[in-house]
Amino acid sequence: MLTLPHFTWSRPATVHEALAELAAHPGECLMVAGGTDAVPNLKHRLHEPRRIVSLGGIAELRGIRIEDGALVVGALTTLSALSAHPHVREHFAGVAQAASLVASPQIRNMGTVGGNLCLDTRCTYYNQTFFWREALGFCLKKDGVRCHVVPQGKRCVAAHSSDVAPVWIAVGAEVEIAGPEGRRRQSVDDFFVGDGVHNNVLQSGEMVTRVIVPEASHGLSTAYRKLRPRAAIDFPMLGVAVGARGTRERIESLRVVVSALGAKPRVIGGLDALAAGQALSPALADAIAVAAHKQCHPLINVPYDADWRRDMVPVFVRRALGDAFGGAA
Ligand SMILES: Cc1cc2nc3c(=O)[nH]c(=O)nc-3n(C[C@H](O)[C@H](O)[C@H](O)COP(=O)(O)OP(=O)(O)OC[C@H]3O[C@@H](n4cnc5c(N)ncnc54)[C@H](O)[C@@H]3O)c2cc1C
Ligand code: SF4
Structure with a gap:
């Protein structure tokens, strides 16, 4: 059984009180809201705070x-x-x-x-028990000096x-x-x-x-598509979001964001130049999907094949475009 570490616990009633608690104990606190990610991470000793500041009592939030x-x-x-x-x-x-x-x-x-x-970033080599991580020599996100995803890298790419x-x-x-x-x-x-x-x-x-x-x-057309093995619960192995202004017949502006690749979601560059003033034709949808594919490079940071995830980028971009503008893209 995975147990929680020892910590003291406080439940401020206002933002002011929460900030005072954080200020009084710098570097010692972990804030917990719903606890759905923080609690498993505490059990895995990914976080080892002296104090938990529960935000659940702050009505103004x-x-x-x-x-x-x-x-x-x-x-x-x-x-x-x-x-x-x-x-x-x-x-x-x-x-x-x-x-x-x-x-x-x-x-x-x-x-x-x-x-x-x-939400903390996730990685095959990080979201594991202490015992598992210790056996591997830990990694540079916590307790170690080496990245197992990019061994020559100096940065965590969870x-x-x-x-x-x-x-x-x-x-x-x-x-x-x-x-x-x-x-x-x-x-x-x-x-x-x-x-x-x-x-x-x-x-x-x-x-x-x-x-x-x-x-x-307001007035943007928006959509989100998620790739995951089990629709009932899993984290994304790829996420594609679209925010667009205009209509299928004439796009004014377009933003496509792809996530679950590295540590920061990637805004696909150059899309306004491709799409502004154009209709969402199959050729334009293909051009947008190809641009996303070129700019996205999934790593082996999550436990699914990186090449397959990359192949899915254009597929999910087309689907998300279709959702945003109504009908297939
Ligand atoms: C089995 C499982 C599957 C999951 N699948 C998904 C998924 O598919 N997609 C997904 O997005 N998430 C997923 N999650 C993660 C998580 O449940 C959600 O992202 C959830 O919204 C986290 O919110 P929380 O309030 O529970 O965060 P907590 O667990 O309370 O906190 C998460 C982190 O945010 C910090 N934090 C919380 N509130 C604040 C605040 N107001 N200011 C500053 N820091 C704050 C905490 O300190 C902590 O580091 C999954 C979790 C589990 C256990
Ligand atoms: S990307 Fe590298 S450093 Fe970051 S959690 Fe994974 S193995 Fe550790």
Whole structure:
């Protein structure tokens, strides 16, 4: 049986109290929201904090609102609530779809938007028991000095594995971060960095409070497609998100984001030049799919064949385009 390590536990009632707890014990705390990822990771000794700060009692972090035309989603909102919300389903179908494809119903009822955004990266050589990792000599993400995926590499390339994050990027969402200096906002795209050890910009003492989809993003057509072996529960081995403006007959702008490759979701470059002003013809869909294929290079960081995952990139890009614009692409 895998046991939890020893830690002290606190349950702040406000963001202010949570920040005070983090500030009082720098480097010692792990925040836990739904706990669906943090608890298994604690049992695997992937996290070894002295203190757990449970965010579950902070009422102001719950709920979905429309504020000045923007969609505002509290960090403690569950994935079930996000996927069922009428405004999200009507205006950001891809977001609702991605949330509905995370794990299983039980996990979506507990798992939160903030925890999903801050999800630790995953790797075949990392998401294992202490005993398993020790037998291999650990790796540079934790306790070791070598990467088993890219042995000559100096950086961890563990896979970004959140289903919802790529769609947040596709719709131009922003994240609100609270810390000792107050609150700041930045794009979800810039929230992530390409280092699998810690793949976001959060500093010790900071937390995510909300995700905001600006009013300007309303009217986008959105979609999310996920490749995974077992539809009932598995993490993505590939995720493709689309955020597009315009119609099938005339695309105005197009953003395609591919995730579960490396530590940061990849925004496919050069698509506006290909697609803006064009109709979604089979030839254009092929050109977009080929561009994505060229720019995506899955690694052996998740336990499925990397060549096959790469072959699936154009297939899933075409399917996601079809979903966004209605009908096959
Ligand atoms: C069997 C299984 C299958 C899964 N499948 C998927 C899947 O298919 N797709 C997917 O996306 N996820 C999957 N997950 C991961 C996870 O369940 C979800 O991503 C979930 O949304 C995480 O939310 P949580 O509230 O439970 O996060 P927690 O486990 O509480 O926290 C996760 C991380 O986020 C940090 N954190 C939480 N809230 C905040 C905050 N407000 N500010 C700063 N940091 C914060 C925690 O410190 C921790 O590092 C799976 C998990 C399991 C166990
Ligand atoms: S990518 Fe390399 S360093 Fe990162 S978790 Fe995997 S084996 Fe470890």
